[in-house]
Amino acid sequence: GAGVSQTPSNKVTEKGKYVELRCDPISGHTALYWYRQSLGQGPEFLIYFQGTGAADDSGLPNDRFFAVRPEGSVSTLKIQRTERGDSAVYLCASSLQGGDNEQFFGPGTRLTVL
Amino acid sequence: DAKTTQPTSMDCAEGRAANLPCNHSTISGNEYVYWYRQIHSQGPQYIIHGLKNNETNEMASLIITEDRKSSTLILPHATLRDTAVYYCIVRVAGGTYKYIFGTGTRLKVLA
Numbered sequence: 454g455a456g457v458s459q460t461p462s463n464k465v466t467e468k469g470k471y472v473e474l475r476c477d478p479i480s481g482h483t484a485l486y487w488y489r490q491s492l493g494q495g496p497e498f499l500i501y502f503q504g505t506g507a508a509d510d511s512g513l514p515n516d517r518f519f520a521v522r523p524e525g526s527v528s529t530l531k532i533q534r535t536e537r538g539d540s541a542v543y544l545c546a547s548s549l550q551g552g553d554n555e556q557f558f559g560p561g562t563r564l565t566v567l
Numbered sequence: 568d569a570k571t572t573q574p575t576s577m578d579c580a581e582g583r584a585a586n587l588p589c590n591h592s593t594i595s596g597n598e599y600v601y602w603y604r605q606i607h608s609q610g611p612q613y614i615i616h617g618l619k620n621n622e623t624n625e626m627a628s629l630i631i632t633e634d635r636k637s638s639t640l641i642l643p644h645a646t647l648r649d650t651a652v653y654y655c656i657v658r659v660a661g662g663t664y665k666y667i668f669g670t671g672t673r674l675k676v677l678a
Contacts, residue, residue: 484664486665486666488666493670495652495654495668495669495671496666496668498667501664501665512665544611546610546611553599553616555601555616556611556613556666557613558610558612559610560609560610561610
């Protein structure tokens with residue numbers, strides 16, 4: 454079956470612009486996570502959704518970052534007034550209802566802010 | 568969440584067992600140990616997890632010490648396709664189930 458998909462695979466933008474990154478989780482997975490990975494580092498947690506609600510957004514670095522999941526399936530990570538330091542690979546993962554269930558990761562979106 | 572410590576890199580000969588250690592000396596009684604790996608330019612892939620007992624699946628074995636302060640991931644017959652960064656993660660049971668990744672071990676399987 455289809456895994457987690459993320460679009461676009463690559464995004465190049467200019468400093469100060471707004472970007473949206475999309476995640477399509479595995480069908481039926483109620484838990485969805487966003488992580489950010491900088492070069493040479495492990496993924497860094499950003500936000501966790503259980504259904505439509507953000508159950509834990511403690512990893513969002515500042516108020517320029519926001520994520521939604523209005524129908525409990527597709528999620529969009531939104532970054533306002535992008536900065537060069539936002540350049541990273543943004544990973545999305547989903548799992549069955551959170552818990553001990555493994556997280557399935559998508560291939561990521563590589564964001565480059567010039 | 569407990570912090571994990573892993574060697575930065577390891578080499579292993581193809582066909583040999585790869586033993587990847589992880590130290591999690593501050594682990595709590597309700598924290599699970601998870602292992603994921605990340606092949607270049609892909610998202611992390613689940614390998615195995617455990618709480619107290621040793622675990623085995625089709626990919627690997629996980630050996631957790633009795634005091635749970637360390638664990639070892641064993642790939643019994645490493646192949647070139649096992650070359651990846653391997654992450655050891657501890658995660659609290661309950662809560663938001665988020666993972667706290669370290670920098671992992673870069674395993675290189677040599678022909």
